[in-house]
Amino acid sequence: MKNITKWLGVSVVFGLLALATQGAHAITTGPLAMSYTSNSPYLLGTVIPGLQGNGGQAARDAAMTNTLLGMGFHTQARIPFPNGPLYSRTTLPGDGPATTTGAVLGTGFGDGTTPISIDLSQTGTFEYLVVAYDGPNGGVAVLDIAGLTGTIEIYRYARPEVVNGVRTGNLLGSNTMRQNYFRITSWTLLNPTGSVPDGGATVMLLGAGLGALGMVRRFIMR
Numbered sequence: 001m002k003n004i005t006k007w008l009g010v011s012v013v014f015g016l017l018a019l020a021t022q023g024a025h026a027i028t029t030g031p032l033a034m035s036y037t038s039n040s041p042y043l044l045g046t047v048i049p050g051l052q053g054n055g056g057q058a059a060r061d062a063a064m065t066n067t068l069l070g071m072g073f074h075t076q077a078r079i080p081f082p083n084g085p086l087y088s089r090t091t092l093p094g095d096g097p098a099t100t101t102g103a104v105l106g107t108g109f110g111d112g113t114t115p116i117s118i119d120l121s122q123t124g125t126f127e128y129l130v131v132a133y134d135g136p137n138g139g140v141a142v143l144d145i146a147g148l149t150g151t152i153e154i155y156r157y158a159r160p161e162v163v164n165g166v167r168t169g170n171l172l173g174s175n176t177m178r179q180n181y182f183r184i185t186s187w188t189l190l191n192p193t194g195s196v197p198d199g200g201a202t203v204m205l206l207g208a209g210l211g212a213l214g215m216v217r218r219f220i221m222r
Contacts, residue, residue: 036141036158036171038090043143044068045089046171048160050132050140058103061130061188065098065142076169088169092144098128102192109184113176115153116184125149127191133158134182139171146193157181 036046045068054060064087067079071089078084104123109116118129129143131154139160145152155173159181162168174181 138182
């Protein structure tokens with residue numbers, strides 16, 4: 001009987017420890033790409049220089065995401081033609097139109113030498129991440145982050161790549177200030193896909209589980 005109690009106690013404790021670490025210590029992802037280029041993982045596309053205003057940050061970023069989703073793979077277009085921003089699409093398919101419902105916004109970033117971190121264990125998980133650099137001078141990267149958890153990192157600075165005087169559609173990233181690089185001005189998480197239990201909920205679950213363990217042990221020892 002004592003062996004059964006011991007085994008049950010170890011099993012419950014290990015199960016509760018696994019629950020307590022889920023989300024809070026989930027996968028940590030480094031910078032989502034070496035730069036925001038056509039073959040970068042997670043990149044849906046770029047917009048250079050990016051829309052301004054357009055009904056607020058979430059509405060603006062959802063509009064750019066949906067424009068990219070409506071384009072053919074590996075295509076570029078100025079929208080509106082001929083003087084609008086340059087939209088560049090990768091082959092990442094995405095999943096459904098972007099909306100502003102449940103969007104989470106990040107703003108107010110300063111200079112530094114480290115990446116910008118987004119903790120999905122605090123915000124929940126999302127389908128799309130839109131990262132904007134310096135409004136009219138920089139550019140925007142739209143990423144499909146469905147399935148990512150934990151903490152993800154994005155570049156603090158970026159600049160549009162220019163070859164022979166022509167913008168390629170790529171954004172070159174850096175975590176230190178360089179000439180002609182622009183600081184991040186905002187990020188937007190779009191289309192919630194789920195949430196992660198917060199610290200308070202995890203503590204409550206852990207306490208309830210340990211209490212239940214004590215009751216079971218008393219019952220078996222009778």
